[in-house]
Amino acid sequence: MxxxxxxxxxxxxxxxxxxxxxxxxxxxxxxxxxxxxxxxxxxxxxxxxxxxxxxxxxxxxxxxxGLVNTHGHAAMSLLRGYADDRELMDWLSNHIWPVEMKLVDYDFVKDGSTLAVAEMISTGTTCAADTYFFPEAVAEAFTENKFRGQVATPIIQFPNAWAENEGQHIQKGLEFGDSIKDNDLISTAFAPHSPYTVTDKALEQVRIHTEALSLPVHLHLHETLDEVEGAVAKTGKRPIQRMHELGLISESLQTVHMTQLIEQDFELLADKGVHLAHCPESNMKLASGFCPIEMLKKNGVNVAVGTDGAASNNNLDMLEETRSAALLSKAVSADATSVNAFEALSMATINGARLLGLDSKIGSLQKGxxxxxxxxxxxxxxxxxxxxxxxxxxxxxxxxxxxxxxxxGELLYANNQLTQLDEPRLRAVVEEWRQKIEKVS
Ligand SMILES: [Zn+2]
Structure with a gap:
């Protein structure tokens, strides 16, 4: 032989x-x-x-x-524990967005993403879906550390350090997609932040570009009851209905959260082949609600696991997250057989790979x-x-x-030690950021 x-x-x-x-x-x-x-x-x-x-x-x-983390904001690891114990809109509007406005730049994203990569590699995650400003800095942090990921372009209607308006986000996203097309470790997607922060006009553009380029769409959807009720009051439509009318409910859609669903949603989501990045700990911590994953699974929706950013979790530990997903599903469905241990492991690996369109490449230990x-x-x-x-x-x-x-095939963590990433240097950089964050708060 x-x-x-x-x-x-x-x-x-x-x-x-x-x-x-x-x-x-x-x-x-x-x-x-x-x-x-x-x-x-x-x-x-x-x-x-x-x-x-x-x-x-x-x-x-x-x-x-290797575990596949299907939703996160790696750079937000620098905001781990920064504003805990608040409801979502207070947390975002009064704490997270103001500090982001003051500090987020290329270096913040690169250093924060490197911190996240160190944590993910050392807790068994080998591929992560990320959505944040300066995706080129996220991609650089991932690539430098030989970490695999889907780095999505964020789209949001508010001006920020990365882009002025929705059109510019989309333009920069197209340029970013072009820049990583020869990178074996990195894929991309368009990530309109949420139905309440992106206009129909931008969402139409997202559909046109992602269809033309065969790219996925990554979207926070039905995260809270407030989001759904607010949309109904304003437009008369639930966000899922609006996304459906815009042609975005499809097998290219990676939805995140979906704690607020009704009977008719299950069939639509299953029929269209939508994927779910389920983030149980973020949903619990922000009291967003519970995603009924047993019902989604029974209807044939692909359910994967994500940690969300460390600012709302507060870690990127996929084994812990997967246990939470299994336990919570039993509690919510009042069924102890819901999400058995093998199903939970599939959710954390092959289902995540499927969500990212990478299941022929990763997600299981099979020849080739x-x-x-x-x-x-x-x-x-x-x-x-x-x-x-x-x-x-x-x-x-x-x-x-x-x-x-x-x-x-590259050994990045051995006997509980990072083999290539310079941990002492990273610790020093993170401490500098802690001081800067404290100064502007
Ligand atoms: Zn998120």
Whole structure:
């Protein structure tokens, strides 16, 4: 059997490939060649067939697919814990937007996004969907640190440091899309902020451009009851209806939140193939409401998980978020069988990849896919005994148990240490930003 030194093996006590759902392999190995998963087979066979390959042996660990965070604002990690315990519009209008007006620039976004990347890599996220001003700074932070992501162009009617008006946001978004088209790690989308901050005229433009360029649309939708009632009072229409009339309810749409749904929405969303980035902790923290994901799933809507920004969470820990999603769905649907552990893991991985249109490339440990892999250390006394490793992963661990993270075969986190990102420098930069934020507050 051919074997070359460019291949390496990762052996582990358990490998959970995600697809097919429910499969747990014991004492298996992944064979990685360059950025790709070349094979998945029992350890004994792997050592026979690939005698020259170097091996990373993880006897107490589970390997699974890298987690896909489907909604966030990475740069807002600099505002983690800045204005907690407030309702959404007070939080945004009186705290977040004023400080953003004063401080957000290219460097703020680059440094904040780097902080988020450090946290995501060290807690097992290997791909994230991001929406924020200066997407070129987000893309730079991701690319420099070999992190994968969908970096969307924000569109909002208020002037800000990045763009003056909706038209300029769209123009800059087109230029940004052009600039990343040869970047293997970065894809893009248009992200109108929400129905209440974007005009019909801009949304029509978004539909025309995204259809022409086959790009997704990423949109906060039906986040709160106020949003829906406000829209009905103003226009006589619920935002979903307005988006539908504008032609935006389609399989290209990645909706975020959707805590306020009625019976007729389920069928429409399922029929059109809309995807959902479910952010349960942000919804709970801002008292936005509960997204009925069991009903959406039953109707065939693709449900994935997102953390939202660290300013409303307050972390980017996808394992913790996924546990919240599973527990909350049981509570909201009054059904303890809702979102079992395997379904929860699928929501955090392959469903996220599907939402991003990247499911042929990432989201599971299958031959030919990118080697986006995490190892979770289950040796701690608090994880014993291990009857069902995937139950342990979802209901007992958090991102702190992630010990290794590979993206495209590149080991970016090993034995609980970032291998490439300069953490001391990052800490110093973040402290400078803390002082600047304090000064303008
Ligand atoms: Zn958000």
């Amino acid at each position: 051919a074997s070359s030194t460019s291949e390496f093996l990762i052996t582990a006590r358990w490998i959970v490939p995600v697809v097919p759902e429910g499969l747990v392999l014991k004492n298996h190995a992944l064979v990685i060649k360059e950025s790709i998963i070349k094979d998945l087979l029992p350890v004994t066979l792997a050592k026979e067939q690939y005698p020259n390959a170097t091996a990373v042996d993880l006897p107490q660990h589970m390997l699974t697919a 896919k990118q080697a986006d892999i995490i190892a979770v250390d289950l040796s701690g006394i608090n994880f014993q005994p291990i009857h069902h490793p995937v139950s342990q992963l979802i209901y007992t661990t958090s991102g702190h148990q992630v010990s290794h993270t590979w993206i495209g």
